[in-house]
Amino acid sequence: MVLKINNISKQFGGITALSNVSFSITEGEILGLIGPNGAGKTTMFNMITSVLAPTSGDISFYDEQISGLKSHQITTKGICRTFQNIRLFPEMTVIENVMTGSHCRTKSGVWKSVFRTKSQKQEEKEIYDKAKQLLETVNLLKERETLGKNLAYGQQRRLEIARALASEPKLLLLDEPAAGMNEQETVELHRLITKIRDMGITILLIEHDMPLVMKTCDRIVVLNFGKKIAEGEPKAIQSNPEVIKAYLGTEGDDDIA
Amino acid sequence: MLGELINPYYLQVASFILINIILGLSIYVTLASGQLSLGSAGFMAVGAYTTALLTTNFEVPLLVGILAGVMLAGIFGIIVGIPSLRLRGVFLAIATLGFGEIVRVFIVNTESLTKGAIGISGIPQLGREILDKLEVIGFDPEILGLKANQFTFLIVFILLLIIVIVLVCFFSRQKNSRVGRAFSAINMDEQAAASMGINVTYYKVLSFTQGAMLAGLAGALYAHVLSYISPADFTYHKAVEILTFSVFGGSEVVGGAIFGATFLTLLPETLRAISEYRYMIYGILLVVMMAYRPQGVIDEQMMRWFKRRKGRRQQHGTENK
Numbered sequence: 330m331v332l333k334i335n336n337i338s339k340q341f342g343g344i345t346a347l348s349n350v351s352f353s354i355t356e357g358e359i360l361g362l363i364g365p366n367g368a369g370k371t372t373m374f375n376m377i378t379s380v381l382a383p384t385s386g387d388i389s390f391y392d393e394q395i396s397g398l399k400s401h402q403i404t405t406k407g408i409c410r411t412f413q414n415i416r417l418f419p420e421m422t423v424i425e426n427v428m429t430g431s432h433c434r435t436k437s438g439v440w441k442s443v444f445r446t447k448s449q450k451q452e453e454k455e456i457y458d459k460a461k462q463l464l465e466t467v468n469l470l471k472e473r474e475t476l477g478k479n480l481a482y483g484q485q486r487r488l489e490i491a492r493a494l495a496s497e498p499k500l501l502l503l504d505e506p507a508a509g510m511n512e513q514e515t516v517e518l519h520r521l522i523t524k525i526r527d528m529g530i531t532i533l534l535i536e537h538d539m540p541l542v543m544k545t546c547d548r549i550v551v552l553n554f555g556k557k558i559a560e561g562e563p564k565a566i567q568s569n570p571e572v573i574k575a576y577l578g579t580e581g582d583d584d585i586a
Numbered sequence: 587m588l589g590e591l592i593n594p595y596y597l598q599v600a601s602f603i604l605i606n607i608i609l610g611l612s613i614y615v616t617l618a619s620g621q622l623s624l625g626s627a628g629f630m631a632v633g634a635y636t637t638a639l640l641t642t643n644f645e646v647p648l649l650v651g652i653l654a655g656v657m658l659a660g661i662f663g664i665i666v667g668i669p670s671l672r673l674r675g676v677f678l679a680i681a682t683l684g685f686g687e688i689v690r691v692f693i694v695n696t697e698s699l700t701k702g703a704i705g706i707s708g709i710p711q712l713g714r715e716i717l718d719k720l721e722v723i724g725f726d727p728e729i730l731g732l733k734a735n736q737f738t739f740l741i742v743f744i745l746l747l748i749i750v751i752v753l754v755c756f757f758s759r760q761k762n763s764r765v766g767r768a769f770s771a772i773n774m775d776e777q778a779a780a781s782m783g784i785n786v787t788y789y790k791v792l793s794f795t796q797g798a799m800l801a802g803l804a805g806a807l808y809a810h811v812l813s814y815i816s817p818a819d820f821t822y823h824k825a826v827e828i829l830t831f832s833v834f835g836g837s838e839v840v841g842g843a844i845f846g847a848t849f850l851t852l853l854p855e856t857l858r859a860i861s862e863y864r865y866m867i868y869g870i871l872l873v874v875m876m877a878y879r880p881q882g883v884i885d886e887q888m889m890r891w892f893k894r895r896k897g898r899r900q901q902h903g904t905e906n907k
């Protein structure tokens with residue numbers, strides 16, 4: 330079991346963003362996490378990555394408790410995420426963004442950096458080469474010297490994925506990677522996500538683009554008003570009456586069929 | 587020959603420029619991780635008083651005194667830096683300014699130790715001490731055609747220049763490394779930085795402490811160059827002046843502190859008429875810079891442009907071979 334969410338609840342003052350949600354992810358799987366706006370999907374990511382602490386419940390990663398750790402410790406353990414509202418390092422170049430992603434897999438401190446020791450140079454070269462390779466994977470190699478903020482929207486989303494991959498995650502959390510992408514880009518995104526899975530990385534995907542979700546995911550968990558209302562394979566989810574009701578209730582801005 | 591060229595007054599000004607560059611760097615390095623500290627005057631006072639008291643009262647060697655000043659400023663940096671992690675932007679600026687005032691008031695009020703507002707005089711002079719050491723081994727500045735006082739100013743200038751060059755190399759290299767990237771990442775987006783596995787607490791305290799140590803070093807050197815210090819040297823005016831070096835010159839790059847400190851130290855020296863109004867000018871400069879060029883005169887883009895030009899020229903060079 331890669332990740333086990335155990336009875337997680339989260340309260341924001343009077344709002345219950347998540348209530349007693351449990352599910353788990355097995356190795357090599359692409360698990361979809363869907364639900365109408367405000368269902369609690371991003372909150373779940375924030376629980377997993379310790380951006381916020383759950384009100385109750387716990388989370389384990391490869392059978393090890395991770396609730397209570399700091400965000401950076403969780404990344405070091407092997408969970409990395411992207412953000413719904415893109416959070417790149419805007420004034421860094423594309424390649425610097427990706428190299429920064431390697432932070433927790435490298436060691437050089439102040440003295441090694443200042444004295445440019447052999448091991449430091451070696452390390453810098455390694456993460457530079459790795460960053461180039463990752464940029465190739467997300468098709469941004471040509472833009473490597475561009476500043477993060479000067480990329481087009483879809484490119485920024487891909488850069489965020491490359492940056493996350495640089496931290497060598499075992500589990501990758503993607504928060505609406507297709508948001509703002511055109512049809513062509515979405516097709517490429519689908520290819521990219523399956524390619525990442527084939528690299529041996531387990532994926533938890535939040536997405537509103539239903540065709541993409543149905544095509545990409547092995548299994549889907551559906552949240553509505555903070556509760557898990559369904560879990561299963563894409564076909565079963567598509568025809569689940571609870572799910573259809575939940576989505577119709579939101580005036581159909583997400584078309585499940 | 588050399589004797590005619592060396593003017594103690596110019597060397598004195600140049601030495602102050604170098605000390606101010608160190609102060610500018612102290613702002614630069616704390617800002618690198620997104621923390622605006624106005625505590626530099628306070629940390630400077632810690633460094634200056636530590637070495638002044640040790641060397642005048644206990645005849646501790648200068649080097650030991652200066653290092654003690656730097657270390658103590660660094661310890662204060664950690665002590666102030668950790669609780670300050672909760673504070674951002676202007677709140678951090680106010681808290682650190684408060685720290686500076688606490689240090690100053692403490693110095694004024696502990697007369698038995700610090701001589702209060704009167705200050706400490708007769709602090710061993712850096713140049714004089716070096717000359718004494720050299721005379722012991724039979725050196726005479728006459729060999730260089732210099733009078734003793736010319737030599738002391740010259741040797742202080744050279745020593746400070748070496749220190750500044752070492753520091754500039756140190757911080758330029760740090761910037762282009764894993765540590766520097768961690769600082770910038772935190773500066774740009776703390777939450778994203780943490781999500782990339784960067785220990786935000788550690789790096790923020792590190793950068794704050796480095797800034798404190800630099801200010802402490804500048805203070806210690808200042809004490810031994812001037813040989814007289816008083817609490818009036820470390821008021822909040824000084825804190826604002828130090829901030830102006832960095833903000834005017836450019837707070838994103840090491841070169842900014844160098845330019846800012848040099849320009850703003852020379853300005854009142856060359857234009858005596860301005861000297862009286864310097865704090866007013868600093869105020870105006872800060873407002874104008876914030877409105878039109880918040881990153882300062884020298885910014886990252888300018889440095890990149892230089893680098894690219896240099897790169898291109900080198901390329902041409904190899905092609906021509």
Ligand SMILES: Nc1ncnc2c1ncn2[C@@H]1O[C@H](COP(=O)(O)OP(=O)(O)OP(=O)(O)O)[C@@H](O)[C@H]1O
Nearest residue numbers: 341344346364365366367368369370371372373413
């Ligand atoms: N930091 C916060 N403070 C207060 N309330 C919050 C906070 N974060 C989320 N919420 C609330 O929790 C609920 C769930 O929000 P969440 O962002 O998890 O939804 P979501 O499923 O990601 O929605 P969307 O599809 O729009 O991104 C919402 O009602 C939201 O307003």
Ligand SMILES: [Mg+2]
Nearest residue numbers: 370371372413
């Ligand atoms: Mg969301």
